[in-house]
Amino acid sequence: MATQAQLGKNLIAALQRGGTEEAIPFCNLKALPLTDSIAVASKSKIQRVTDRPRNPLNSANEAEIRIISNYQKLLAEDKQLEPVVIEKEEANIHYFPILTNAMCLQCHGKPESDMQSVTLKQLKAYYPQDKALGYGPNEVRGLWKVTPGSQNP
Template sequence: MKNFFLLIAVFIFASCQKEKKEFQPIPVEESVIATNEHEGKKLMETHCYLCHSPNAVENEGRVAPPMIAIKARYIDKEGYTKEEFIAAVALFVENPTEEKAVMYGALKKHGLMPKQAFPEGSVEKIADFMFDYQIEEPTWFKEHWEGHGNENWTQSGKPYKVTEKEKTYADIGLEYALGTKKLLGKNLMESIQQKGTLEALAFCNHQAIPLTDSMATKYNATIKRVSDKNRNPNNKANAEELKYIAQFKKDLATKQEIKPVVIEKGDKIQFYYPIETNTMCLQCHGKPEQIQPEVRTKTLQLYPKDLAIGYSENEVRGIWSITFKK
């Protein structure tokens, strides 16, 4: 049962049963600096960095390997070609299984990545970026990787640098939403790993809103998580929010690219972005038959009017509703 609760989002990609090849690094003269923004980079930061952050420390609070570990294993060590790497990533993410995994240490430490839905073509764009360009490395990674028999390792790919652009309101809102999501997600995952789902419920009850408010103070904004099927009465969506929840549900169901909603209201900006479910969420928000009886009993003790159940993977459970000044 403990292993079930460790189903945390771990990006462990598929391996084709093929002969290992010697990796040929990109020649120095080809390592030019990128001048145009690569869509895969932004997609990676949006969809992957919650669990695969390059900033988390090596052994404390990390819930998944950093993205550079995936690149180092598949590209720099195994010698996958670009086409093979993109195919392996897409195959695994489509339906993660232990049989497809090759990063056995990460699988044992963190558990298997939950199945999730991504906008059409986004996984391929992320893999394309990872292959062609150098990505962020934690300060500890080189020593860690070389300590596992990979001496004199240097990351492959071209340096990545683009001209700084002025942030749009969508960029700002997304920064606030993902920053808050990262803080909540990290604390929730640690609670599940260390104490189990029942204690994670207590964490949500006591800490979710205060932590959200702390990020609102940091960003000088109003930050809410709201839903059409709320658990906490304070998270009930209003009429405008319900409209955009319905729109995001439609977009996700049809695998459309999810784009933030930005509305100018006088001197303020109203920003909306979806909150999506994965396997971990279903421990408390799944269908009644999926939820452990003791978990459901505890939930109703904390939230007698709870509506936030009945979900499957990859559904919109609510939205970020964020207001900030222009």
């Protein structure tokens, strides 16, 4: 997915410039505007949603939590994860899984083993209600939610 690739490229650059101390402010200040700019260019509404949000604005609804749970089940069964399309009268909604990798675990991993204390301290400062910790490699972190023909607010 183009949005994930662009976000990943920018995140890697931030990590290379200054580690997680540079990446956390990037995500806090620039991830949403970057997603919005790609949404405008693709004439789609693009969001990230999750059952364990760092930013409460990214909280999944009940139907999305069921999709995440189903992806987790399929992943545990070593099955391929395919996009989910929900047909709506106004516009179809497309969901794509977001999977963790080694880069993600620097800020979304297990605090006791994957993350530096400076990272944890910085995350608490930016996201006091953070629930996006404790992931392992190749786990479902959330969903990309794409609604073609719509626009991000």
